[in-house]
Amino acid sequence: MSKQIKVDYLARVEGEGALDIKVKDGEIQSLQLRIFEPPRFFQGFLVGRKFDEVPGIVSRICGICPAAHQVTSIMALEDAMGIKVTRQTQDLRRLLALSQYIQSHTLHIYMLAAPDFLGYESVMAMAADYKPVVERALKLKRLGNDLTACIGGREVHPVTAAINGFTKVPAKKELEGFKQKLLAAKEDALETVKLVNTFPIPDFTRDCEHVALSQGSVYALNEGNLVSTKGLHISAWQYRSHIQEKQEVHSSALHSYVVGRNSFMVGPLPRVNLNFDLLSEDAKKAAAETGVSFPNFNPFYSALARAIELVDAVDQSIEIIDRLELREEDTSFEIKGGQGFALTEAPRGTLYHSYIINEQGIVEEADIVPPTAHNVNNMEKDLWQFVPGVLDLSHEEATLRCEMVVRNYDPCISCSAHFLKLNISEV
Amino acid sequence: MKEILVLGCGNVLASDDGVGIVVVRKLAHAPLSQNTRIIDAGVAGVGILDHFNGQEKAIIIDAVAADKEPGTILLFKWGNLPDSSIMPWSLHGMGLLQALELGYQVEPGRMPKELVIVGIQIKRVDAWRDGLCKEVEAAVPEAVRMVLNELEVKDNA
DSSP, X not given: OEEEEEEEEEESSTTOOEEEEEEETTEEEEEEXXXXXXXXXXXXXXXXXXXXXXXXXXXXXXXXXXXXXXXXXXXXXXXXXXXXXXXXXXXXXXXXXXXXXHHHHHIIIIIIIHHHHHTOSSHHHHHHHOXXXXXXXXXXXXXXXXXXXXXXXXSSSOOSEETTEESSOOOHHHHHHHHHHHXXXXXXXXXXXXXXXXXXXXXXXXXXXXXXXXXXXXXXXXXXXXXXXXXXXXXXXXXXXXXXXXXXXXXXXXXXXXXXXXXEEOSHHHHHHHHGGGSOHHHHHHHHHHTOOSSOOOGGGHHHXXXXXXXXXXXXXXXXXXXXXXXXXXXXXXXOOEEEEEEEEETTEEEEEEEEEOTTOBEEEEEEEOHHHHHHHHHHHXXXXXXXXXXXXXXXXXXXXXXXXXXXXXXXXXXXXXXXXXXXXXX | OOOEEEEEESOTTBGGGGHHHHHHHHHTTSOOOTTEEEEEEESOXXXXXXXXXXXXXXXXXXXXXXXXXXXXXXXXXXXXXXXXXXXXXXXXXXXXXXXXXXXXXXXXXXXXXXXXXXXXXXXXXXXXXXSOOHHHHHHXXXXXXXXXXXXXXXXXX
């Protein structure tokens, strides 16, 4: 019996992205995950521009977490010019990142994972039976958005985050207004962990390298070294010596791998696995109460990792707001040529930006690798192992299961707007 | 004061897909009353709901693929919205119309009392190409006029 599994992305950016799996007698003959990889085109798009145009442009790469690209580009440009920022700037950037975690994780858990695991076609269908749950999701999402707007100075695409600081610092009083909302959201975040822990998780574990930023004293978001479960330990400037991409014969997508080893996974599950001890006490407690042990190498626990990080993001946000004194700072700096590197943990996983700028501040080279580009290779590897186990299921069920394998990674396929539709047809 | 929202949606890095953003950027220079708030909502998806808080009216400007001539402007009001197939795209399957539907289903009290969508037929959605094609570019002034008309502002922009 041979079977063909085909995934189409209905694309806002046309003509891109598909998954084709050909199976014969229970064995995969070929598996191709073709995903639109936007940042590859960015070199041409950014080269020749003035350095200060870059953060605004790259913030448009991703519709869900614009601040991640923005702040990562800023940090890489600062590295190129030898600029060291203040603790306040680091804290505000961290808070900005946390606000994006709250938004992105809420969206994924409630709008994608919950309908999948609870057996609904979409969140609209689920809302009929789970209205208070969806209300909770929209409330949490809105809180993340409002916090982003407060720090970023504008809705959706922040404008205040700049090289060497913030062009405008939020008022202490305004930020403190969020504390009560975050305290209330804490309960919602804990409920989220309980909800996700009711999801029926497929028994599927695959030994693969998990990669995330790590730093000794805090749950790493914008700082630390890139480490892994198989011994990777590098700084941002060493990235290209250790993480590379290759073209595979069976697939048109470039495949990211650790030099000398194989594909790897980035995202919430690797972060929780590698940095569990640095989660907030309540996040650790919530995790322990689920009975699921970490480190965990079942990618279907990614949604649970997101829920645990949601509790942590709320706790960390409160802690930073309590600590910040907030004063306007001098953000002036001298333009210098050079090469700079930055690694951050966007909600979906490790994000890399690197630039070479000349003495006039003109971009000569740009290199951007988003979380999804890191993960494509690993998604394929998961599917290679997973697909044979679902071939006996109905078409509909097998289709859903394969979709869920890809969705574990919350891929930002052109981030701006593709979605996954899977068709299985026998040939 | 009763607030009115004007929301531009799309991605300016995907050519014509960014037309909604281009329109709201033009509106930033128009003489609008203080109760009007202009938002660059980006590729909003369900995030569009973040902006609603029971406003009097919301006007959303977005790209559409309705098999019309590029640059054709379509005006829709809530209760008479188009088939979602003409605005099929968006994050994780949550297109603008589905997001609005979810909002009216789950949080009706937060949704705007009146809703208008100005849809502009696109020609191309090349990724990582800024700038609109000439037909869509030519439609921008008319789309701006239609929004001002909805806002009951005399057109001198």
